[in-house]
Amino acid sequence: MPTLKEIRIIKQEVRDPHCRLPAIFNAVGDHNRCALFKAIIRHDNLCVSDMAKILNISIPAASQHLKLMDEAHLLIKKRRGAGIYYKANNSDPVVAAVVEIIKRELKLNY
Numbered sequence: 608m609p610t611l612k613e614i615r616i617i618k619q620e621v622r623d624p625h626c627r628l629p630a631i632f633n634a635v636g637d638h639n640r641c642a643l644f645k646a647i648i649r650h651d652n653l654c655v656s657d658m659a660k661i662l663n664i665s666i667p668a669a670s671q672h673l674k675l676m677d678e679a680h681l682l683i684k685k686r687r688g689a690g691i692y693y694k695a696n697n698s699d700p701v702v703a704a705v706v707e708i709i710k711r712e713l714k715l716n717y
Contacts, residue, residue, distance in 0.1 A: 627679070627701055634679035635705065639664065640672045644681065644695070648709055652685070652692040681705070 609617065635641045639662055646661050647653055653661075659669040673693060676682050681702055682693045696702045 630679040631681065631701065631705060634676045634681055637672070639668075640676060643669070643672055644676060645709055645713060647682065647693055648695050648706055649713065651694040654690045654692050656690075658693075 635644050642662055643658050646658060655666055655669050655673060658673070659666045662669065673682065677684065677693075680699060681696055683696045683698075685692050685694070695706050697706060
């Protein structure tokens with residue numbers, strides 16, 4: 608059983624206001640967003656229209672899903688001509704860990 612001092616320490620650790628996990632879990636917690644993120648991991652540099660076709664949803668709907676994932680810093684956007692292409696933000700260690708979990712789920716060999 609933890610002491611009062613240990614309980615105070617645990618409280619401080621779990622109530623970190625800078626914790627990004629809720630935003631990340633929210634971003635990939637939706638079925639369509641999770642599918643989009645898996646597609647991005649599987650095939651780097653997809654554009655919004657590609658993702659709309661993959662999920663059979665409208666381009667505005669795909670764009671909204673991507674916006675939420677971008678706000679959670681899961682993605683890196685690159686403009687190529689008139690299009691914007693997306694890939695996973697593997698430079699972020701938290702995102703890289705999520706990507707590794709998804710890769711294991713997809714049983715991809717990278």
